[in-house]
Amino acid sequence: MKHSTNSEIASRLRETAALYEMDDVAFKPRAYEKAALGIEALDEEAGEIFRARGREGLEAIPGVGRGIAEHIEEMLAHGVFNEYERLKKKVPVEVLELMAVEGVGPRMVKMLWQKLKVRTLRDLEHAARAGKIRKLSHFGAKSEANILRGIEFLKQSGGRRVLGVALPEIERLERSVREFPEVDEAVVAGSVRRRKETIGDIDILAVSKNPKRVMERFLALPEVAHVYASGETKTLVRLTNGLDADLRVVPSESFGAALNYFTGSKAHNVALREMAIKKGWKLNEYGLYKAQILKLKSQNHNSKLKIKNIQIAGKTEEDLYRKLGLVYIEPELREMMGEIEAARNNTLPKLIGYGDLRGDLQVQTDWTDGDNSIEEMAAAARKAGLEYIAITDHTRSLAMTGGMDEKKLLRQMAEIHALNSKIQNTKYKIRVLAGAEVNIRKDGSLDIVDEVLAKLDVVGAAVHSHFKLSRAEQTKRLIRAMENPHVDMIFHLTGRLINKREAIELDIEEIIRAAKRTGTVLEINASPERADIKDEYIKKCVEAGVKMVIDSDAHAISHFAFLSFGIAQARRGWAEKKNILNTLSLSQFLKHLKNTTGSE
DNA sequence: GCCGTTTTCGGCCCGACTGTTTTCAGTCG
Numbered sequence: 154m155k156h157s158t159n160s161e162i163a164s165r166l167r168e169t170a171a172l173y174e175m176d177d178v179a180f181k182p183r184a185y186e187k188a189a190l191g192i193e194a195l196d197e198e199a200g201e202i203f204r205a206r207g208r209e210g211l212e213a214i215p216g217v218g219r220g221i222a223e224h225i226e227e228m229l230a231h232g233v234f235n236e237y238e239r240l241k242k243k244v245p246v247e248v249l250e251l252m253a254v255e256g257v258g259p260r261m262v263k264m265l266w267q268k269l270k271v272r273t274l275r276d277l278e279h280a281a282r283a284g285k286i287r288k289l290s291h292f293g294a295k296s297e298a299n300i301l302r303g304i305e306f307l308k309q310s311g312g313r314r315v316l317g318v319a320l321p322e323i324e325r326l327e328r329s330v331r332e333f334p335e336v337d338e339a340v341v342a343g344s345v346r347r348r349k350e351t352i353g354d355i356d357i358l359a360v361s362k363n364p365k366r367v368m369e370r371f372l373a374l375p376e377v378a379h380v381y382a383s384g385e386t387k388t389l390v391r392l393t394n395g396l397d398a399d400l401r402v403v404p405s406e407s408f409g410a411a412l413n414y415f416t417g418s419k420a421h422n423v424a425l426r427e428m429a430i431k432k433g434w435k436l437n438e439y440g441l442y443k444a445q446i447l448k449l450k451s452q453n454h455n456s457k458l459k460i461k462n463i464q465i466a467g468k469t470e471e472d473l474y475r476k477l478g479l480v481y482i483e484p485e486l487r488e489m490m491g492e493i494e495a496a497r498n499n500t501l502p503k504l505i506g507y508g509d510l511r512g513d514l515q516v517q518t519d520w521t522d523g524d525n526s527i528e529e530m531a532a533a534a535r536k537a538g539l540e541y542i543a544i545t546d547h548t549r550s551l552a553m554t555g556g557m558d559e560k561k562l563l564r565q566m567a568e569i570h571a572l573n574s575k576i577q578n579t580k581y582k583i584r585v586l587a588g589a590e591v592n593i594r595k596d597g598s599l600d601i602v603d604e605v606l607a608k609l610d611v612v613g614a615a616v617h618s619h620f621k622l623s624r625a626e627q628t629k630r631l632i633r634a635m636e637n638p639h640v641d642m643i644f645h646l647t648g649r650l651i652n653k654r655e656a657i658e659l660d661i662e663e664i665i666r667a668a669k670r671t672g673t674v675l676e677i678n679a680s681p682e683r684a685d686i687k688d689e690y691i692k693k694c695v696e697a698g699v700k701m702v703i704d705s706d707a708h709a710i711s712h713f714a715f716l717s718f719g720i721a722q723a724r725r726g727w728a729e730k731k732n733i734l735n736t737l738s739l740s741q742f743l744k745h746l747k748n749t750t751g752s753e
Numbered sequence: 754g755c756c757g758t759t760t761t762c763g764g765c766c767c768g769a770c771t772g773t774t775t776t777c778a779g780t781c782g
Contacts, residue, residue, distance in 0.1 A: 184754035218755045258780050426766045
């Protein structure tokens with residue numbers, strides 16, 4: 154039958170957790186939840202792990218023991234497992250679908266099913282509209298209205314947003330909060346701070362001595378569309394743009410602990426708390442605490458014992474990690490991909506910095522589908538702090554973009570050379586390289602002849618069609634392109650467009666081996682919807698010693714700003730400066746390409 | 754059901770907010 158993917162396994166485990174919770178079983182729900190988190194954090198498919206290392210491999214996954222390993226094995230073979238089916242038979246309800254409604258959890262699902270036979274989201278909506286829910290004990294008109302609103306929101310929200318698209322608005326909101334007179338400090342935490350390629354909501358942390366007033370000002374912002382909850386220290390709202398935003402206010406002595414807590418990831422936080430417990434301490438969003446026993450004299454001369462918690466860290470994140478015996482862990486690494494172990498052993502990578510790029514090797518112009526001329530792009534790149542760029546317009550197979558043939562490429566090359574001579578005598582100190590984004594045909598051949606490729610400074614090859622080939626065919630196709638002695642790098646390897654188009658199927662291990670063997674560079678495409686290659690592949694490249702570049706894929710002068718998202722992506726993949734070739738000076742960079750053309 | 758630099762048994766992350774209740778369970782992050 155079907156073999157389950159990690160996300161299918163994780164959601165089945167989550168559903169099992171909910172079913173156990175409804176059954177009033179203790180501790181199992183948390184165990185299944187934890188196992189789901191462990192599966193989600195994997196950088197390899199569970200199916201692969203099982204094929205390679207069997208049951209033992211599965212049991213090595215954090216949160217997975219003998220029992221759940223058996224369930225996973227069953228899921229890999231049949232998509233479901235016996236215990237799940239047994240539970241589901243008892244409560245034949247679409248638990249996950251119902252729990253997706255804000256404010257609805259397992260207990261509520263159980264009650265709704267028992268009393269009103271609610272099994273699906275549709276049933277729930279009907280029951281609420283018919284006014285049946287308010288009549289249940291422990292429910293009222295308010296709960297019913299909240300459920301209806303939750304269903305509405307669920308219908309509208311398109312799930313997670315692409316970071317690069319949402320970030321400008323998020324930063325505007327952050328600035329608004331920072332400018333409240335009572336706010337001493339405000340910062341966006343959560344997945345935005347971890348720079349995940351997509352984000353689910355916005356977590357803002359603020360320091361203030363007057364939280365009440367801060368909350369009032371926040372609720373009065375024009376972008377607040379609905380208030381889910383609002384208290385002294387925590388407010389949760391829906392914004393007019395459809396995103397949810399969470400504002401927390403803490404005192405300054407708790408800023409580091411709160412920042413750490415609200416940055417996540419959740420699994421990372423739980424691991425830190427467990428470390429604290431092992432040391433006999435307690436970690437929460439207000440700080441790291443040590444219990445101190447105080448002797449109090451009472452009136453009848455018997456002494457009474459009282460426990461007082463003393464804060465031992467929490468004003469800064471650095472403090473917190475240090476006290477726990479760890480070196481500071483950058484937010485982009487807090488995904489439980491081995492960062493805690495590495496921090497303990499002081500073997501964390503020294504991540505590439507946000508100002509480390511000196512070049513950009515994928516830039517489009519108005520010769521094809523870009524908005525600006527070569528010179529305009531060069532000037533914008535210079536303004537963005539770059540020392541060199543490669544002009545890489547599309548080649549002819551992409552007729553829709555006005556793709557270039559050999560003749561047009563040679564003409565463009567001449568123009569670039571002329572521009573470089575002209576630039577030498579101006580204030581712009583930028584070097585423009587002649588390149589191309591050459592199209593990889595279905596069979597792995599290229600649509601520009603080798604003699605012309607040989608004349609270019611930089612050749613990037615990319616897939617723009619036949620996205621549905623089998624894994625084996627697709628892998629072979631790309632390896633053939635990498636074997637071309639003129640192809641310096643592969644642009645946006647997997648072709649994914651987040652929320653729009655799936656990645657092509659590839660044997661990534663084999664691709665990385667081929668890149669290493671042929672000396673081909675893999676691009677980290679910084680265009681927010683691409684973020685291609687993804688973090689776990691970057692980590693594999695780092696481990697394999699495959700070099701990468703970070704490119705903006707700019708189609709307009711404003712697009713050089715994308716580079717920071719590419720750097721974030723590289724950092725999430727544990728990349729150091731030395732792994733990314735365009736942190737080098739131009740002459741050093743060119744030495745790493747397959748054929749240096751001598752134009753340097 | 755998972756896990757072990759206190760443990761192979763006996764623990765299991767922690768606090769805020771809501772709604773419907775009279776002291777708290779459920780939900781969320």
